[in-house]
Amino acid sequence: MVLTTADELSQLKNDYGDWGKVLTINDFIETIKADLSENQFLRRNSRLVFSVCPDDVNRLEALDTIEDALKENYDGEFHLGGLGAYPMGGVSGIIAASHHPPDNIIDGNRIGGNLIFFISPHLGIIEKEEFLYGKIVRPGQQKITNSCGAMMGFLGALKEAGSAESFQIAPDPNDLDPTRIALHNALIQNYADTLNHILILQNENQQIIDMFKLNYNLVASKAKKMIETFLQIEKDHFEGNIALIGGITVNTPAGDHFILKEIAYPKL
Template sequence: MAEEKVATAFPGALKSGDLADKIQAALAGAGYADETTIVATSLCCDEVNRELEHKLTAKYTDNFSMGGLAGFPFCGVTSFGAMAHHIPDGGNCLIVYGPHVGVDADGVVGKVNRRGRATSGACCGSATAAAGYVKSVMAGADKAGFPDDFLDAQQAWVGSELLKHGERLEAAEDLAVEVPLALFDCQNEVMHKIVAAASKETHGGKIALVGGVQINTPDGTSDYFLPKVFEIMDTDGNVVDDLIASLA
């Protein structure tokens, strides 16, 4: 049921291993070498999201993590600069980013079967909470203020960003499908701002961005990734190659 639902709800989604293979092949054609490429990811901290990272690190070794709740690159410009300074001499970087959503064994979008639990549960929990916040504000509730400390600051930002798409979510045919797509649009904007602010830190190295929606499935079934962006940028932040067709 899960894989059938992935195919209908997220057409074009690829299995994690297939995505990693296609990325590697496309980047090799663009002048990337495995041994001089550093991988950075901005994926949600939820433990179900590690499969794609493992597929990528099997090809490019260690992973630099930029992500927080819902996959937002909360580590920001500072983390990009740090990652850029870790690029092997003469090499380049690959950044994979995006929100995630579960599809459980019954084909329910927005839930996932977790290890050791009898029933499926919310996935992504942060996104679900943010969608609930957006619904309340659209119904007339006051917007939440930002916290004075960092104890739950990330969730406040997830809700604030998703609220920009309140009307879109109200009009959605399937809210559980639309939420991660809206969150991707938020994160894509943020990631491009980060790159624009810090691209020169690569000192000539190219920046490959692969953005989309990660789709978590039950044990025994591959996770999927719906690619929305695959582009290479130069050290000035200009797009020099659009490779999205290679992920078809």
């Protein structure tokens, strides 16, 4: 059985409706464009900064993706994100990105342009006898794989460990797996209670639904702290404004939907 778009959206509204706004790609673009334009964030004076997962499902040509829609409307993007959309580029990455936006010309006068942050973990959904979260069938494949693999892998390891307290982060003495270490440390050190709560949920879909809300909270709060620090360091240099669009990208076999959590303006 293949899910229709309407099935997917109504399932997402059931499961995420209290948390964020479930949108098609077109509705997402319309919603953010209206907000951004009203606040003078335009294609000609702004640069996108993405904190998204490197997973190719988010930008394959065979799929209609949120990322492509954003790029069509706002040109290309600077990347901060590692596995699980963790903002690995950090404050140094934001400083670099801040030198790149196109100039903002107002009445013939030039000031530095704006940054539009797009902060978004990603989550697959498929119908396989029942509705499954965290899974995807990718273009050119028949098998089912995880999406997001980094977060589903973490959830699997957490279940094996039995609790956040007994989760052992596999060591990486030669610094060969930096994002996993940063991501797992951030989860275990800051969100032990939420993780233990997820573990006691009986329904596996519900565990995954909550895990991706946590994934969002983790990367969004980290990115916001980085932006705040950037603004303190660069307060005498950065002339532009900053917008932040946040939520969960939902990957389906045909393309993406979006659960919009917030549109914020860390500097306006």
